[in-house]
């Protein structure tokens with residue numbers, strides 16, 4: 135028995151890093167997943183690993199029209215959508231904040247905040263109409279509550295997701311819709327170089343471990359395991375939680 139047997143999920147940013155890991159972990163627990171990404175090559179590569187449970191849908195999370203077609207596609211393919219994982223995210227390269235351009239600022243807020251807003255607007259009505267509850271998982275960041283120099287507006291975008299997670303949980307709890315976020319520590323995904331301003335090498339990874347009680351940076355499966363738990367009925371009374379998955383970094 136899988137922990138997500140019979141469930142259907144949409145995972146954004148499923149073509150790389152956490153999103154690919156979450157899609158595969160959900161499939162491994164019996165869930166069907168619409169893997170959504172703006173990058174078709176990445177999304178299709180994820181689906182190739184488990185084509186019986188995964189399907190790819192190319193979309194830009196900043197487009198409300200793309201969200202409509204993603205919802206229709208998931209319902210057409212799998213019949214329902216129990217779980218929405220708002221994972222797609224972006225950052226400019228770590229640098230002095232006064233050098234962040236308006237375009238970089240706009241992109242970070244468009245993908246990281248507007249993408250979650252549009253995703254919830256598209257997914258929530260069908261969940262309410264089905265009347266069986268559901269789960270939203272937002273991928274925020276430790277930077278939401280422990281911002282550090284050089285990523286101020288990226289961290290502010292995740293602060294917005296952190297706050298919206300609680301607001302959405304309060305608003306949609308009566309419909310048995312649970313809304314939680316996962317707040318990962320820096321991890322060796324496609325965004326490592328943007329966050330750190332360094333190439334992703336074993337030596338550079340070590341530079342970010344000195345203030346982590348558990349002595350390492352994140353791994354993709356740290357986050358995917360937390361997402362499986364939050365999506366499953368094991369977390370059935372947990373909502374409005376922003377869960378740090380960070381080896382104690384935020385203590």
Ligand SMILES: NC(=O)c1ccc[n+]([C@@H]2O[C@H](COP(=O)([O-])OP(=O)(O)OC[C@H]3O[C@@H](n4cnc5c(N)ncnc54)[C@H](O)[C@@H]3O)[C@@H](O)[C@H]2O)c1
Pocket residue numbers: 146147148149150151152153170171172173176193194195196221222223224245273274275276317318319320321322323324325326329
């Ligand atoms: N890796 C880390 O250290 C870390 C730490 C904390 C939080 N996060 C968050 O985790 C999430 C996943 O990031 P990751 O580390 O796996 O990075 P990643 O770059 O490996 O993956 C991000 C994916 O999102 C997709 N994407 C970007 N813009 C999109 C758009 N407009 N529409 C659809 N898809 C889009 C990309 O194509 C890519 O496949 C992000 O929200 C990120 O902010 C990452």
